[in-house]
Amino acid sequence: MRLTELEYRPDSANSFRHLLRLPFGVFLDSGHGSGFAGRYDIMTAAPRRTLTTVGPVTEIRSADGIFRSGDDPLELLRRALDDIDTTACDLPFTGGAIGCFAYDLGRRFERLPAVAVRDIEFPEMVVGIYDWAYVIDHDERRAWLVGDAPAGAGLPSRPALPAAAGPAGPGAQGPFEVLSPVTANFSRDSYARAFGAVQEHIRRGDCYQVNLAQRFSARVRGDSYSAYLALRRINPAPFSAYFSTPHGDVLSSSPERFLRIADGVVETKPIKGTRPRLADESADRRQREELAASAKDRAENVMIVDLLRNDLGKACVAGSVRVSRLFDVESFAQVHHLVSTVTGRLAADRHPLDLLRGAFPGGSITGAPKLRAMEIIDALEPERRSIYCGSIGYLSANGRMDLNVAIRSLLRVGSSIHAWAGGGIVADSRVDAEFQESLDKASGLLAVLADASVSAAS
DSSP states (O other), X not given: OOEEEEBOOSOHHHHHGGGGGSTTOEEEEOOTTSSSOOSEEEXXXXXXXXXXXXXXXXXXXXXXXXXXXXXXXXXXXXXXXXXXXXXXXXXXXXXXXXXXXOGGGGGGTSOOOOOSBOOSOOOSEEEEEESOEEEEETTTTEEEEESOOOXXXXXXXXXXXXXXXXXXXXXXXXXXXXXXOOEESOOHHHHHHHHHHHHHHHHHTSOSEEEEEEEEEEEXXXXXXXXXXXXXXHSOOTEEEEEEETTEEEEEEEOOEEEEEETTEEEEOOEEEEEEXXXXXXXXXXXXXXXXXXXXXXXXXXXXXHHHHHHHHTTBOTXXXXXXXXXXXXXXXXXXXXXXEEEEEBOTTOOHHHHHHHXXXXXXGTEESHHHHHHHHHHHXXXXXXXXXXXXXXXXXXXXXXXXXXXXXXXXXXXXXXXXXXXXXXXXXXXXXXXHHHHHHHHHHHHHHHSSEEOTTO
16 A cells, blocks of 8 residues: 655644545544644545444445445455555554444344434444545654545545635535524433432343433534534643534544554553543642542543453453553543553454454443443433434554543534433442533533534634
């Protein structure tokens, strides 16, 4: 596979505008320049093949036609990856799969009750197989074209990333507009009843922790990417993503890494423990200190760390799973989080998709024990979660993988847009504090929806 160095441009968000005219445009956004950033941006579009799973059927589309299969979706994805050529280099993505795995894909791996309503028509898995991409390394200030960009990808005759002709304004759909008040699927009273039911499960010994979330929805029209640009300004994060599909648009500003594989080393960074950021510097520092010292938040974090150690152990070399960092406080635009890091080494006879299957969905957004927590979530949350708490990211043909936990995310389907936020409930949780925590986590998302008109130029 060909590798071409391009002239570096620091603003990938403007460059990505050129790819929106192509199908299945995807921007894995490190949040460069925000102070809350990762290292690499990856942009691509026009995949050679797509895999879309709805219920028991996966539809595979390519130039050869349309094929439908009831086989395991991750096994179908594994076969599709076998067709991608790769190249030996240090870049994280050299062709492969990019897409999203909805929380409800977990129903293909675990038997769950069908209680919550599926009211969002978005697939459980939608993935493109891409044989080209722009990869931007903001640490080294270098950019690369992996493979050959198709006609219409905006690559100029001089080797450079596409440059926006001017400030990135609304797209062809017009400015992003919110047409209705934002509504939630829980009132404070109904949330309190669900909270009480979780506490009763904990008292009975059914579980130790359950992540209970609420959903916010509104009617909208116009350009989803303009809303994403507003989101990335308000709530920049290192595992952000924009993914445009025929089924809907995913806008994510996630601070949480779910699974990473590089050179055979596996890493997960679960978040458990949150405090809102404050404008006053001294008060904000006290928030950090309070979170770092909180016995309750540390106990929640340890529960999930233990769960993820077990999940990683299903695909890692025996004895290789370690907690490399415990209880780090990481600060983002809207909140402080308590973050731990668990690592391991992928076993030689295991595929990255084996790791994904064994750990999906992430334990930090389900609870412990995981399966029982998922059953309780399905019974208590009014609707299925769709993309929320699933995962977005890449699986490269060179064996590398990086996936987020799809929190702090918006899903646009037709004229509706949805956002979610929640938190882990344990025995000593207080209902008012948990309800407020969900609002704190949703604050960046709700800020995007607060204006009647949000545009990239605002």
